[in-house]
Amino acid sequence: MNNSDEKIGPLISKIFRFxxxxxxxxxxxxxxxxLFQLPINRIFSYIGIALVIIIPIVGVxxxxxxxMRRKNYTMAxxxxxxxxxxxxxxxxxxxx
Amino acid sequence: xxxxxxxxxxxxxxxxxxxxxxxxxxxxxxASINFLRTGRTDLQLGLKLETITTIGAVTGAIIAGLINExxxxxxxxxxxxxSALSMMLPRKEIDExxxxxxxxxxxxxxxxxxxxxxxxxxxxxxxGIIKVPVMNLLMGVPLKIASATSSYMIGITxxxxxxxxxxxxxxxxxxxxxxxxxxxxxxxxxxxxSYKIKTIYLKWLFSVAIIYTAVRMLMKxxx
Numbered sequence: 001m002n003n004s005d006e007k008i009g010p011l012i013s014k015i016f017r018f019x020x021x022x023x024x025x026x027x028x029x030x031x032x033x034x035l036f037q038l039p040i041n042r043i044f045s046y047i048g049i050a051l052v053i054i055i056p057i058v059g060v061x062x063x064x065x066x067x068m069r070r071k072n073y074t075m076a077x078x079x080x081x082x083x084x085x086x087x088x089x090x091x092x093x094x095x096x
Numbered sequence: 097x098x099x100x101x102x103x104x105x106x107x108x109x110x111x112x113x114x115x116x117x118x119x120x121x122x123x124x125x126x127a128s129i130n131f132l133r134t135g136r137t138d139l140q141l142g143l144k145l146e147t148i149t150t151i152g153a154v155t156g157a158i159i160a161g162l163i164n165e166x167x168x169x170x171x172x173x174x175x176x177x178x179s180a181l182s183m184m185l186p187r188k189e190i191d192e193x194x195x196x197x198x199x200x201x202x203x204x205x206x207x208x209x210x211x212x213x214x215x216x217x218x219x220x221x222x223x224g225i226i227k228v229p230v231m232n233l234l235m236g237v238p239l240k241i242a243s244a245t246s247s248y249m250i251g252i253t254x255x256x257x258x259x260x261x262x263x264x265x266x267x268x269x270x271x272x273x274x275x276x277x278x279x280x281x282x283x284x285x286x287x288x289x290s291y292k293i294k295t296i297y298l299k300w301l302f303s304v305a306i307i308y309t310a311v312r313m314l315m316k317x318x319x
Contacts, residue, residue: 010133023276046269049276053255
């Protein structure tokens with residue numbers, strides 16, 4: 001395995017775990033409030049879902065920052081390209 | 097997942113696709129937590145391939161109207177069947193502990209990943225079906241590392257698509273919490289089981305999934 005990955009992988013894993021726990025908590029609250037038919041469940045549900053779907057992209061941003069910090073600029077540029085392509089894909093799909 | 101949601105649970109196709117995207121993003125993150133922590137995910141390879149695959153997917157979506165979908169489906173189904181059979185044939189598998197982190201035939205892998213991304217964008221087929229055989233058969237990446245890396249990559253693609261749905265207001269979040277919570281729990285369990293399962297069983301399981309996808313593609317082409 002690549003040397004820098006040995007450190008960056010566990011770091012991204014920690015970020016994923018933390019964000020996922022927060023998202024799971026929010027979704028559990030959403031589920032409970034929905035059971036008691038409280039209107040607030042939509043807010044928890046929406047924030048929880050938004051968090052779940054941005055976690056992988058947060059992972060790419062974290063990888064980019066960490067590669068830059070470790071002066072592995074090739075990989076930092078790769079991560080930046082992934083982000084640019086994602087943004088381009090979003091803009092293209094939103095325009096069409 | 098989409099057929100199960102539409103046929104068994106009675107969701108509309110649009111609801112099923114949006115729920116499935118959220119579930120894939122969540123499941124991929126859940127599985128990646130374990131794989132990234134133990135160093136099974138080749139992060140550098142994942143990011144490099146993701147760059148070209150995403151560009152391929154965007155290009156595929158743009159040129160969707162210009163290509164005869166039938167020929168594309170047939171040719172890709174043949175490639176998938178070939179890779180499924182190659183995976184099933186006995187051959188020396190590189191041990192994941194011996195993997196140096198330097199895949200072979202990187203250029204060719206990038207080209208096929210671009211075509212795979214194209215197909216994915218054109219037809220909406222899952223990326224893992226394309227990425228895992230490319231990494232394993234072509235680039236010599238051990239299967240368990242290939243599937244862990246693919247899991248990390250799929251999450252990025254799925255979350256991009258899910259964000260598009262979110263911005264369009266097509267995300268059905270009312271039914272999402274139980275689906276996502278179930279997927280999160282299931283992906284964590286699956287990732288832990290994958291450490292104990294023998295590579296040969298994983299290969300057979302994956303080959304069956306590839307054959308199923310190829311047959312569905314052929315059926316769609318011949319309709």
